[in-house]
Amino acid sequence: MGLRTRALLISTIPVLVIGVFLALLLLSQRFHELDQSLEKQGEMIAASFSHGIFESMTQRQGHTIPFYAQRILEEDNVRSVSIYDHDGELQTRAGPEMQPLATGVPLLPPAHTTESVSRRTDSTLRVIHPIYPASSYHPLAGDQADSGWLEVEIDRSNLIIEKYRSTLYMLLLLIVALVINGMIATRFSTRIGDVVERIKSALNEMGEGNLEVRLPEDAYGELRQLQSALNNLGNSIMEGQQELQQNVDQATEDLRETLETIEIQNIELDLARKEALEASRIKSEFLANMSHEIRTPLNGIIGFTNLLLKSHVSLTQRDYLDTIQKSSESLLSIINDILDFSKIEAGKLILDHVPLNFQEVVEDVLTMLAPLAHEKSLEQVSLFYSDVPIGIIGDPLRLKQILTNLVNNAIKFTEHGDVVIRVMLDDKKDDVATIKVTVTDTGIGLTKEQQRALFSAFRQADTTTARRFGGTGLGLVISKHLVEQMRGEIGLESESGKGSTFWFTFRARVNNKESHFVPLLINETCKIAIYDSNTTVRGTLRNTLQKRKVEVIEYSDLSEVRALLKADTVSLPNAFIIGINAQTPMYEDIANLYRINHEQVPLILHANPADQTALSDILGERPLPLITKPLCQQRAYEVLGRILQSDAFVTPHAGREEPSYPQSGTTAESIQVIAVDDNPANLKLLCALLEDLNVSVTACESGMKALSHIEQTHFDMILMDIQMPVMDGVETARRIRSMEAADKHTPIIAVTAHALASEKHNLLNSGMDDYVTKPINESQLIHIVQKWTGVNLHNATMEGNPHSISAGSADAVDMMLGLKLANNKAQLAEEMLEMLFASLHNDRKVIADCAAKQDYVNLQEVVHKLHGATRYTGVPFLQDASHTLEEALKLGTFELVDNLTETLLKELDRVVTWCKEHRDMEADLPASEV
Numbered sequence: 003m004g005l006r007t008r009a010l011l012i013s014t015i016p017v018l019v020i021g022v023f024l025a026l027l028l029l030s031q032r033f034h035e036l037d038q039s040l041e042k043q044g045e046m047i048a049a050s051f052s053h054g055i056f057e058s059m060t061q062r063q064g065h066t067i068p069f070y071a072q073r074i075l076e077e078d079n080v081r082s083v084s085i086y087d088h089d090g091e092l093q094t095r096a097g098p099e100m101q102p103l104a105t106g107v108p109l110l111p112p113a114h115t116t117e118s119v120s121r122r123t124d125s126t127l128r129v130i131h132p133i134y135p136a137s138s139y140h141p142l143a144g145d146q147a148d149s150g151w152l153e154v155e156i157d158r159s160n161l162i163i164e165k166y167r168s169t170l171y172m173l174l175l176l177i178v179a180l181v182i183n184g185m186i187a188t189r190f191s192t193r194i195g196d197v198v199e200r201i202k203s204a205l206n207e208m209g210e211g212n213l214e215v216r217l218p219e220d221a222y223g224e225l226r227q228l229q230s231a232l233n234n235l236g237n238s239i240m241e242g243q244q245e246l247q248q249n250v251d252q253a254t255e256d257l258r259e260t261l262e263t264i265e266i267q268n269i270e271l272d273l274a275r276k277e278a279l280e281a282s283r284i285k286s287e288f289l290a291n292m293s294h295e296i297r298t299p300l301n302g303i304i305g306f307t308n309l310l311l312k313s314h315v316s317l318t319q320r321d322y323l324d325t326i327q328k329s330s331e332s333l334l335s336i337i338n339d340i341l342d343f344s345k346i347e348a349g350k351l352i353l354d355h356v357p358l359n360f361q362e363v364v365e366d367v368l369t370m371l372a373p374l375a376h377e378k379s380l381e382q383v384s385l386f387y388s389d390v391p392i393g394i395i396g397d398p399l400r401l402k403q404i405l406t407n408l409v410n411n412a413i414k415f416t417e418h419g420d421v422v423i424r425v426m427l428d429d430k431k432d433d434v435a436t437i438k439v440t441v442t443d444t445g446i447g448l449t450k451e452q453q454r455a456l457f458s459a460f461r462q463a464d465t466t467t468a469r470r471f472g473g474t475g476l477g478l479v480i481s482k483h484l485v486e487q488m489r490g491e492i493g494l495e496s497e498s499g500k501g502s503t504f505w506f507t508f509r510a511r512v513n514n515k516e517s518h519f520v521p522l523l524i525n526e527t528c529k530i531a532i533y534d535s536n537t538t539v540r541g542t543l544r545n546t547l548q549k550r551k552v553e554v555i556e557y558s559d560l561s562e563v564r565a566l567l568k569a570d571t572v573s574l575p576n577a578f579i580i581g582i583n584a585q586t587p588m589y590e591d592i593a594n595l596y597r598i599n600h601e602q603v604p605l606i607l608h609a610n611p612a613d614q615t616a617l618s619d620i621l622g623e624r625p626l627p628l629i630t631k632p633l634c635q636q637r638a639y640e641v642l643g644r645i646l647q648s649d650a651f652v653t654p655h656a657g658r659e660e661p662s663y664p665q666s667g668t669t670a671e672s673i674q675v676i677a678v679d680d681n682p683a684n685l686k687l688l689c690a691l692l693e694d695l696n697v698s699v700t701a702c703e704s705g706m707k708a709l710s711h712i713e714q715t716h717f718d719m720i721l722m723d724i725q726m727p728v729m730d731g732v733e734t735a736r737r738i739r740s741m742e743a744a745d746k747h748t749p750i751i752a753v754t755a756h757a758l759a760s761e762k763h764n765l766l767n768s769g770m771d772d773y774v775t776k777p778i779n780e781s782q783l784i785h786i787v788q789k790w791t792g793v794n795l796h797n798a799t800m801e802g803n804p805h806s807i808s809a810g811s812a813d814a815v816d817m818m819l820g821l822k823l824a825n826n827k828a829q830l831a832e833e834m835l836e837m838l839f840a841s842l843h844n845d846r847k848v849i850a851d852c853a854a855k856q857d858y859v860n861l862q863e864v865v866h867k868l869h870g871a872t873r874y875t876g877v878p879f880l881q882d883a884s885h886t887l888e889e890a891l892k893l894g895t896f897e898l899v900d901n902l903t904e905t906l907l908k909e910l911d912r913v914v915t916w917c918k919e920h921r922d923m924e925a926d927l928p929a930s931e932v
Contacts (some may be wrong), residue, residue, distance in 0.1 A: 009191035014363065017183045023913065024701050025172045032168045037118040040079075044129030044156045045118040047077050048554045052152050056133045057084060057417050059093075059149045059911070060288050071096035074154060081126055085133075100155045101126045110151055125728070129157040191741065194772060197221045201232060213240050296337055302683035302777040304330045306778060309690050316833070336540065353487055354397040357513045360437070361392050361635060367405040368632040375632075378609050379584040381420035382409075382632040383538045388545070389427045391435050400484050401508075407477040408504045414441035416501070419444030422538055433512045435898075436490070440505040448496040456494070481506070528646065531566070531616065533557040534581025534608065539631075543579065543608065546635050560591055567599050574603050577648055579629065582609035589613075590885065604645050608633070619819070674715065676700045677732065678708040679723035684776070688721060688753070691783055695795040704790035705734035712738055712748075718791050720750045724765065735769040749790040753778060814912035820876025833873050839917045841871065846910045853903040861899075862891040865906070880909040 051074050058066045071083045073095040082097035091111050098111050099253065101123035103109070110128060111119045118131045130153040200217060207215045213236055217229045273573060296877045368382045375382045384390075405423075412421045422442045429436040445450045448456070478492075483490045488508035496502035530552050534540045537558070544554045555575060557563050563578065580592055587609075596605055596617075606627045607614055614628045627645055629638045675697055679685040685701050692699040700706040700717070705726055710718070720738070724731035742748065752765045752773035765773050772788065774782050784795045821832040845868050852861035870880035887902040 006188075006191040006195045009194060010187050013187035013191075014180065014184055018180060020178055021176045024400075029172055031170060033165055036164055039126055040156055040158065040161050041120050042130070043121065044154050046125055047074060047080065048118055048129050048131035048152050048154045050141060051375050052131050052133045053135065055152060056135055056149050059087070059133065068096070074152075079157045079160060080154060081157040084153045084155075086153070088150050097155070100128060100153070103128070106596060114778050117280040124411055128152050129156065137837075146198050152852065162220065162716055167205065194225065194866075197225045204232060206238070208236060272869070297334070297776040297824075298681055298684060300330055300334055300337075301778060302681075302687055302781065304334070305687035305691065306429070306683075312694065333929070353400060353484075356398065358394060358396055358398040358401075359392055360390075360396075360401070360425070360510075361386050363398050363401050364405060364425060364439075364930065365632070365634045367402055367409055368423065369630070369634060371406065371409055371413060372630075372632060373611065374410070375421065376612065378413065378415060378417065380413060380418070381536055381539060382413075382422060382585055383542050384424075384425070384544075384632060385424045386425045387427060387540070389424050390437060391427070391430075391512045392769075394435065394437075395511045395513050396488070396509040400488075404481045404484055405441075407481050407739045408441040408506075410502070411477070412441050412445065412502070416443040416445035419501075420536065420538065420722050428507055431513075434509055435512050436507055438505060438507045440503055441483055442503045444501040446499050447502055447673060448494070448497045448500045453494060453496060453849060467872065473904065527553060529553040529575040530577050530642070531555040531557060531563070531575040531734070532579045532581070532608075533560060533563050535583045535586070536581070539581055539608075542633055543581070546638060548632060550639060551633075560588065560595075564598065567595060567603070574652055577604040577606055577642065579608050579633075581605045581830065582607065582613045584610070584631075587613060587616070588614050589620055590882075590889070593617055596626070606641065606645065607671070672831060673718040673787070673793055674698050674719045675719045675721065675787075676702060676708060676711060677713075677721045678702045678705065678726075678731070679721075680704060680726040682724070684723070684753075688778070691778075691780055693716065693778070695783065695787075696786070705731065705737075706730035708734060709737055711739075713741065717748060720748055721753050722750050722770070724752055724754045732765070732770075733769045738770045738834065751786055751790070754806055814877065814879060814909065814916045816876040819878060820875065835917070838871050838875050838877070839914070842910055846907060846914075848901065849910075850907060853899065854894075858891055858896060858899065861903075862888065877909075877913055880906075883909045 013331050051070055055067060055070050058070065067085055071094050074080060074083045080097070082095065082100045084100065085093045086379055087093055087278050103121055111132075115132055116134070118129055121128045121130070123542065130151055133150040140301055181477055193809075204215050204217050216233050216236065219226055219229045219233075221229055238697060241576050304327060308329065311323050311327070330663060364384050364386070368384055372382060376532065409421060409423065421442075422440075424440045424442070426438045427435060428438040482492050485506045485508060490506055490508035490512070491506070492506040494502055494504045528551070530547055532540060532547070533545050533556075534543070535558060540556055540558070543555060549555050552805075560608045563580070566574070567578075578595075580587070580595065582592065591792075592607075599605055603628070606629055607617065609629065610630045610631055614625050618625045629639060629641050637923045645688055675692055677685060677688040677692070677699055679688065682703070682704055685703060687702050689699050700711055700715070702711060706729055707718070708722075711717075722735060726734075729737075731752060731754075735752075738748065738750065750769065751773045752770045754765065754773055754775060772786065774786055788794050817831070845864060848864050849861065852858075852864065865884050869881065869884040872884055883902070883906040887899070890896075890898045890902055
């Protein structure tokens with residue numbers, strides 16, 4: 003589009019827009035005036051004749067009414083006339099029938115209307131006017147003045163013609179204005195175009211090298227200024243060429259000097275790079291040393307706190323110790339995050355590439371976090387899709403770190419519901435698989451603003467001073483870097499108040515092409531029934547069993563299981579797996595299943611160890627077979643295989659012996675362990691932990707003394723500190739290996755406070771068999787001892803402290819049960835019983851009052867608190883009574899409440915009586931015996 007065309011359009015378009023706008027405005031005003039004129043005409047005609055018609059109607063001169071109608075019809079544009087009496091009856095009509103009104107418009111207006119009413123039809127205007135006297139002084143004026151209605155229909159044809167005429171005039175006026183504007187714009191655009199064309203030709207000549215061309219300054223205004231500026235430009239270019247040559251010569255000289263300066267700077271940068279590398283090395287050494295210096299005292303704090311918690315301390319002291327323990331563990335977590343983040347920033351984080359079973363990695367993480375989930379009554383479920391390769395090459399430690407962070411966050415921010423981990427195959431090319439892991443919770447969720455800042459260092463979703471959850475804000479950042487090093491991605495999908503789904507992908511080389519599963523029962527078909535109220539848990543258990551060629555029958559209602567066990571003719575499965583929901587455990591109902599199991603079908607719990615203990619307490623029998631939650635596939639196969647292939651299995655109430663489990667001939671007392679550490683606190687802690695586990699331990703404060711002991715005595719395991727004066731742990735381990743015979747190998751476990759991955763690799767390569775990181779705790783020791791000696795210290799400890807519950811005891815208080823619930827702390831058990839006794843009097847009064855008033859809401863609240871208190875003291879009968887009443891209140895079976903409340907009150911009285919009697923007995927005894 004040329005300049006002339008643009009100038010023409012720019013000048014014409016505003017005129018056209020303004021003209022159209024004004025034309026529409028004037029036409030709309032003109033149309034409105036015409037419409038009002040027509041309405042006024044109809045109102046004037048109706049009003050002028052309504053008074054005469056009133057006189058005719060009131061003086062009984064009805065023969066004159068048609069005359070009035072015919073007279074009105076003679077008026078201009080009047081098409082039809084209708085006259086109605088006061089009751090709405092048509093008195094007379096002149097002209098054709100009126101055009102119909104729109105749907106819903108009444109024929110006559112409301113009574114006592116004093117104004118005309120206009121109604122439009124398709125081609126006419128119907129004006130209806132009330133018939134009333136001309137003056138308010140008329141004798142008949144008043145309530146009876148309204149004698150009828152006069153309706154006049156006006157033809158709108160002339161009005162429409164007038165509107166078309168006005169539109170035509172306005173259109174012609176607009177066309178004339180556009181033509182005049184176009185002629186003026188064409189003339190001016192032509193003159194401007196000629197000047198621009200001459201300027202264009204001059205510029206083309208300058209571009210071809212003719213810098214002497216000049217323009218005649220014959221234009222006007224800005225165009226003349228442009229001609230003058232172009233001539234000045236030509237003069238400036240000619241002068242610039244001369245200066246340019248001089249500048250080129252000067253720039254060449256300056257460039258030679260700059261190159262010499264750059265060469266000097268490169269030498270300085272090389273020196274600075276070497277200094278930066280040295281600073282990075284010093285930083286790594288500082289991190290390692292700080293890790294050791296911080297973890298060493300933390301080891302003593304956490305370790306001795308755990309030991310104190312096992313001793314006889316008061317409730318206040320136990321509360322203080324719990325606070326110290328949690329604070330120390332929180333500090334340790336913060337130190338680990340900061341160290342990992344520093345290693346990532348320094349580029350020192352190196353991933354391992356070792357064969358691993360990824361399903362076991364996921365199960366280990368869920369098992370480790372199971373107590374935290376159980377504490378909040380949350381279900382943990384892992385769904386491992388069948389096409390995912392189980393054996394891969396990767397870094398198990400870092401995969402656990404990512405999973406632990408995501409699952410721990412899901413549990414932390416979820417108050418009820420479940421946490422589901424799904425492992426899927428995202429892609430597979432040759433032997434490299436892309437695996438996707440999702441962690442879904444039903445927690446508080448995240449807003450869009452919180453999600454954007456979630457993967458930033460030292461940032462948290464809630465940064466206000468009123469936040470509920472702490473932390474460094476590094477967990478997700480570290481996980482993001484780890485995932486990226488595994489050539490994957492991490493992200494989330496969340497909505498505030500509706501939970502979150504965190505996901506990450508990683509690439510790994512497949513270690514085994516496929517997995518083969520042997521049937522649980524090789525020579526016969528195996529059929530197992532499973533029950534769990536959680537659909538996801540049931541699905542996971544079903545998929546796990548079907549891998550081993552098991553026919554699975556699912557039940558979601560406990561009553562169906564009860565009916566199946568009661569039936570005599572039904573073909574029963576080989577075993578029943580009964581799942582216990584964390585939020586609604588229903589211990590009594592499940593216990594009843596064991597009592598009615600007359601066919602002796604193996605009943606196996608799918609629950610937490612605490613649920614197993616609770617059911618064992620209710621049944622008063624040995625612990626029931628257990629498949630732990632969250633589900634660990636291999637352990638579940640072992641439990642099922644042992645039970646299904648053992649003839650010794652019977653249900654708990656049958657009174658037979660348990661199946662014998664294979665146990666090692668080695669006991670905790672028979673193994674010898676030597677602990678080497680130069681720090682007295684750490685050495686004392688190691689010895690205390692091992693002695694508490696009934697392990698014989700020898701303490702050494704230096705590597706030289708350890709060598710002399712090892713020369714004289716055979717030890718089953720050596721716990722070796724790394725950083726020691728004179729002879730460190732690595733050198734001591736080398737000397738021990740040089741002293742060993744070819745057929746003799748003593749496991750050496752490094753006890754290190756260093757957290758760098760390179761340090762751990764060096765330890766394993768220097769003759770160490772394994773390592774544990776300070777601060778060390780009892781569970782780490784139990785695991786490491788069992789791994790290298792085969793002795794399960796946990797089982798040995800449990801066997802050495804048997805405390806069976808006397809189910810047949812009729813006493814209201816069972817002190818042996820209370821002692822067990824207090825972790826074998828007699829003082830704690832007595833304090834818990836004393837606290838319960840102090841609240842019973844008030845609870846009894848409130849329960850009796852609420853039951854009498856049938857205030858079931860408050861009654862349920864009080865009974866729930868009482869039931870919670872009884873779970874920590876040895877009052878089994880009171881616990882059962884409160885639990886049964888609470889269940890009845892929750893289920894709404896209020897017809898049972900009176901009897902159950904009476905039973906509960908009796909048990910309350912029994913406990914109060916027992917406590918008073920034993921207080922009196924203690925008061926009669928000498929102080930020494932008490």
